[in-house]
Each structure stands twice: as C-alpha cells, then as structure tokens.
Amino acid sequence: MDLTEAIYGRRATRAYTAAPVSKDLLENVIDAAIQAPSAVNEQPWDFTIIQNTSLLDRISAAAKAHMIETMPSGSFPEHLHETLGSPDFHIFYHAPVLITISARAGAWAIENATLAAENLMLAAHGQGLGSCWIGFAQRWLETADGKHALGVPDDFVPVAPIIIGHPAAPAGLVPRQPPQSRWID
Numbered sequence: 570m571d572l573t574e575a576i577y578g579r580r581a582t583r584a585y586t587a588a589p590v591s592k593d594l595l596e597n598v599i600d601a602a603i604q605a606p607s608a609v610n611e612q613p614w615d616f617t618i619i620q621n622t623s624l625l626d627r628i629s630a631a632a633k634a635h636m637i638e639t640m641p642s643g644s645f646p647e648h649l650h651e652t653l654g655s656p657d658f659h660i661f662y663h664a665p666v667l668i669t670i671s672a673r674a675g676a677w678a679i680e681n682a683t684l685a686a687e688n689l690m691l692a693a694h695g696q697g698l699g700s701c702w703i704g705f706a707q708r709w710l711e712t713a714d715g716k717h718a719l720g721v722p723d724d725f726v727p728v729a730p731i732i733i734g735h736p737a738a739p740a741g742l743v744p745r746q747p748p749q750s751r752w753i754d
C-alpha cells in the first residue's frame with residue numbers, strides 16, 4: 570500500500586469479525602513495528618501477543634475496575650465513567666488479538682514504544698487489518714498484576730496496548746481539525 574494511502578486511510582477500528590488473524594500477518598506487523606527509530610538505536614522493544622479470549626476478558630474487567638477506582642473525579646468526561654461502569658463494555662471490543670508494546674524503562678521508553686506502535690498500526694492497515702490503541706488498558710497493565718499478566722520483564726514498561734483484527738465494516742471518516750501552528754522566520 571502507498572504510504573500516503575496508509576497514513577490517510579488508517580482509522581481506529583472498534584468492531585471486528587470473529588476471524589482469527591494469521592501468525593504471518595501478526596509477524597509482519599511486528600516486523601514493521603521494529604523498523605521504527607529508537608533513541609540511541611537501542612531497539613528496546615518487547616511485544617506481548619494475546620489471543621486467549623478469556624485472558625482478554627479478564628484484562629478488560631480488571632482494567633475497567635482499576636480505572637474507575639483510581640481516576641480522579643473530573644479527569645475524564647462523565648460519559649466515559651458511565652461507559653467504564655457498564656458490564657457490557659469490553660475495552661477491547663472483542664478483538665481477536667491484543668499486542669502490547671513495552672519498552673525498556675529509561676529516558677525515552679514512551680517515545681520508543683509509541684513510534685513502534687504507529688508503524689504497527691499503519692502496517693496492520695496496509696494488510697487490510699483494523700487496529701486501535703486502547704488507553705483504557707494502560708494504567709492497569711502498568712501495575713504489578715498487569716505486568717505479570719503480560720509476562721513483561723521487570724525492567725520494561727508496558728506502553729502501547731493495540732487491538733488487531735479483521736474489521737467488521739469499512740472505517741468511517743474521522744475529520745481532522747486544522748493544525749495549531751506558527752511559522753517563525
């Protein structure tokens with residue numbers, strides 16, 4: 570897929586078919602992820618690939634409970650509190666795969682993992698897959714229980730939980746606001 574088409578066509582996907590994603594496709598998106606730049610070329614990435622539905626259900630429930638328990642009031646719009654409180658809300662939208670990108674803790678862990686994440690999402694789109702970064706999972710995945718569930722080494726920090734799957738419908742338009750910018754000569 571053409572780069573412009575990938576950048577402009579990728580959208581957050583929140584409805585998936587039940588079809589599993591082949592190992593080849595998952596390996597391809599991870600390979601694209603590790604082509605990202607990294608500070609001092611450390612390449613400090615770690616990928617946890619979860620396809621076990623009951624584990625994904627457990628993480629969804631734990632992450633929702635953790636968010637509700639720990640988020641300061643007023644920090645999120647009211648409708649998000651309601652969404653998280655609903656037993657029917659699955660933070661992973663029943664996607665068949667969750668890939669969590671972690672990075673070795675250090676000055677640029679977030680940047681390193683996030684650049685890999687964008688590559689991964691663009692590559693997923695390029696292969697006809699949908700993806701969505703799930704911030705709702707992050708705070709719980711950072712806890713000791715969360716890291717244990719991911720099997721992440723102690724000196725790594727989970728940064729980017731990304732669901733992947735075959736989209737149930739074509740992506741809708743998500744318009745962009747004009748960029749805030751200033752040109753200084």
Ligand SMILES: Cc1cc2nc3c(=O)[nH]c(=O)nc-3n(C[C@H](O)[C@H](O)[C@H](O)COP(=O)(O)O)c2cc1C
Nearest residue numbers: 579580581582583660701702703704705706740743
């Ligand atoms: C850091 C981050 C956290 C996000 N967390 C969630 C989330 O928990 N649930 C969700 O449905 N979408 C989540 N998203 C997806 C955004 O809502 C989405 O990217 C945004 O609405 C723009 O839509 P687009 O990706 O289709 O352009 C997250 C995106 C980012 C970058």
